[in-house]
Amino acid sequence: MKRTTVGLCAGLTLTILTAIVRSQQPVFTSKVEAVRVDVAVTRSGRPIAGLRPIDFELRDSGVVQQITLLSTESLPLNLVLAFDVSFSVRGEPLQRLKEAAHAAVAELAPNDSVALVTFSQILKRPFSFSTRSADLDEAIDALTADGATALNDATFAAMGLRAHLDGRMLVLLFTDGSDTVSWLSPLAVIDRARRTDVVVEAVLLNQPATRLPSLNGGPLVPAQGRRWFNDEPQLFRREFIPALVDETGGQVIVTDRSQDLRQLFLTILSEFRSRYVITYTPTNVPAAAWHPIDVRLKNVQGEVRARRGYGR
Amino acid sequence: VLHLEVAMAAERDDRAEAFRAHTDLASSIFLATERSTRHAPSALAHRTALAAGLVLLIQRNLISAEQYLGETLKRRPDDVGLLLAYGTVLETRAASRDAYSAQSRMTGAGLPPRAGGLVRDDLFTRERGARRSMLHDAAKALERTLAIDASVTEARIRLARVRALEGDRHQATVLLEQALAAQPSPSWEYVSRLMLGDIQAQEGNLDVARQLYERAIVLYPSGQSAYLALSEVIAAGGDADAASQVLERLFDRQLVANDAHDPWWDYPIGQRSAAAATLARLRALLSQ
Numbered sequence: 050m051k052r053t054t055v056g057l058c059a060g061l062t063l064t065i066l067t068a069i070v071r072s073q074q075p076v077f078t079s080k081v082e083a084v085r086v087d088v089a090v091t092r093s094g095r096p097i098a099g100l101r102p103i104d105f106e107l108r109d110s111g112v113v114q115q116i117t118l119l120s121t122e123s124l125p126l127n128l129v130l131a132f133d134v135s136f137s138v139r140g141e142p143l144q145r146l147k148e149a150a151h152a153a154v155a156e157l158a159p160n161d162s163v164a165l166v167t168f169s170q171i172l173k174r175p176f177s178f179s180t181r182s183a184d185l186d187e188a189i190d191a192l193t194a195d196g197a198t199a200l201n202d203a204t205f206a207a208m209g210l211r212a213h214l215d216g217r218m219l220v221l222l223f224t225d226g227s228d229t230v231s232w233l234s235p236l237a238v239i240d241r242a243r244r245t246d247v248v249v250e251a252v253l254l255n256q257p258a259t260r261l262p263s264l265n266g267g268p269l270v271p272a273q274g275r276r277w278f279n280d281e282p283q284l285f286r287r288e289f290i291p292a293l294v295d296e297t298g299g300q301v302i303v304t305d306r307s308q309d310l311r312q313l314f315l316t317i318l319s320e321f322r323s324r325y326v327i328t329y330t331p332t333n334v335p336a337a338a339w340h341p342i343d344v345r346l347k348n349v350q351g352e353v354r355a356r357r358g359y360g361r
Numbered sequence: 362v363l364h365l366e367v368a369m370a371a372e373r374d375d376r377a378e379a380f381r382a383h384t385d386l387a388s389s390i391f392l393a394t395e396r397s398t399r400h401a402p403s404a405l406a407h408r409t410a411l412a413a414g415l416v417l418l419i420q421r422n423l424i425s426a427e428q429y430l431g432e433t434l435k436r437r438p439d440d441v442g443l444l445l446a447y448g449t450v451l452e453t454r455a456a457s458r459d460a461y462s463a464q465s466r467m468t469g470a471g472l473p474p475r476a477g478g479l480v481r482d483d484l485f486t487r488e489r490g491a492r493r494s495m496l497h498d499a500a501k502a503l504e505r506t507l508a509i510d511a512s513v514t515e516a517r518i519r520l521a522r523v524r525a526l527e528g529d530r531h532q533a534t535v536l537l538e539q540a541l542a543a544q545p546s547p548s549w550e551y552v553s554r555l556m557l558g559d560i561q562a563q564e565g566n567l568d569v570a571r572q573l574y575e576r577a578i579v580l581y582p583s584g585q586s587a588y589l590a591l592s593e594v595i596a597a598g599g600d601a602d603a604a605s606q607v608l609e610r611l612f613d614r615q616l617v618a619n620d621a622h623d624p625w626w627d628y629p630i631g632q633r634s635a636a637a638a639t640l641a642r643l644r645a646l647l648s649q
Contacts, residue, residue: 171585171621172611202586205589205593206608209596210605229457230625230629232586232589232590232625240597241593277460277485281460281492283458284458284492286459287459
């Protein structure tokens, strides 16, 4: 198993407030958007606990912001299990996926909600957002695998379920390959990701049939792959998942072994709960369509992962 | 013929293994038959050649399909069916090309390794060039199809997509509007509206795109792509709630797997109906 960290930045949430800004020009003249940012802080791969607002510096469009930290206990978790059930997942991977899903669901708190979205070429939602129940267990047990892979369409739909939900939202995406049949382009999904506060964490099962081939000249430099993806997203579609999770402040974990899925799912959930939730009201920032966010630590050693910014 | 008909039924029922087994058998038989009938009455040879090409296409054996159809077209350069199938193969190969897999195939084929990071660094330029070349050849085949028979709406729609992939939105729009004016079948109208909506959305005409997608949903309420496209264009307009509601409509269709049908899923391999028609004609010829 190897963990691929894909990007630094930050995870955020946009919540519309109705405060009036009178003196700051030229931004937010009629209402202010409070921005919420999900931030993972780790050292040597382990979450760092006990940080305070003074330990963070957040810049919106290059301008330092006044931040507060929200208690994650007060914010329910909305988990979307977005599972690839295409033909190549048949057999042991599907069985291990079901076991991993049951294990993840068992870790949810009473006020957390969960939805199950599956995809081959067909998107389905066998279980809509609700607290865990026997119906969910039955839906997981009933999963079968066949068909092509509408990865782009599925990730778009999973993130798009966000609109009516309070609290934080995590999409736990499992797949073993790249897209083969979606209507939506990878860049359309990335654009959607930039307009939500959803964090996407991906587990990529690197099966022999769908394995990413190695290239002569060694592995790609991540920034190089990203540039190619941005210029030719269909041609370099295998860069889609790293690009997507990077936008949302998540990460992609690659494993060769379906036996690892259970532990990986539990680790992802545990680490998501250990994140910090920063909120701030953008001040003195331009009214641009895209707001880059940069979150750093002050006086503390560690790595920060959060979304790259937010679109308006 | 029987093997292919069974295979097509299996594909409709999502039985992948049966589909594969029967198309393998059918393609072997067709190719052997085509070789033995090159000097037979032209209608039989033509239908057999076309059927063989379509089998390879439906089987997603695109490289073999391109080679076979390309060779066959040298003997029958004005055959509209072959030209359309060839254009479809090239279009689909270009659109579905995966740079890393292509690189892997080249390395696996024993091409000489190159020093240092040259192969890696050249990958982008080479792959983009390869895709453009395929699109160019696809456009030539589809234009030739239309030059011989301007009523082949499928060729017009596929040419529009090739132009869109090449970045020529204007020409793609003209072709799609012509295709829609010809009142194509519901499945081709659905695909045309999706493509035209996508172009309109890229041009910033979100309301026009929205109308095209809503009409596509009416055409194929059991489809999937039009809902997603509609949700996307609404989200791009800033209304996340409305975009989410479209997704709720998508998920609430109460579909079971075999009820879901979206013409877009058939589009890349294309011509399932053409294959069925070809088989019917071939069967009639064989019985004479």
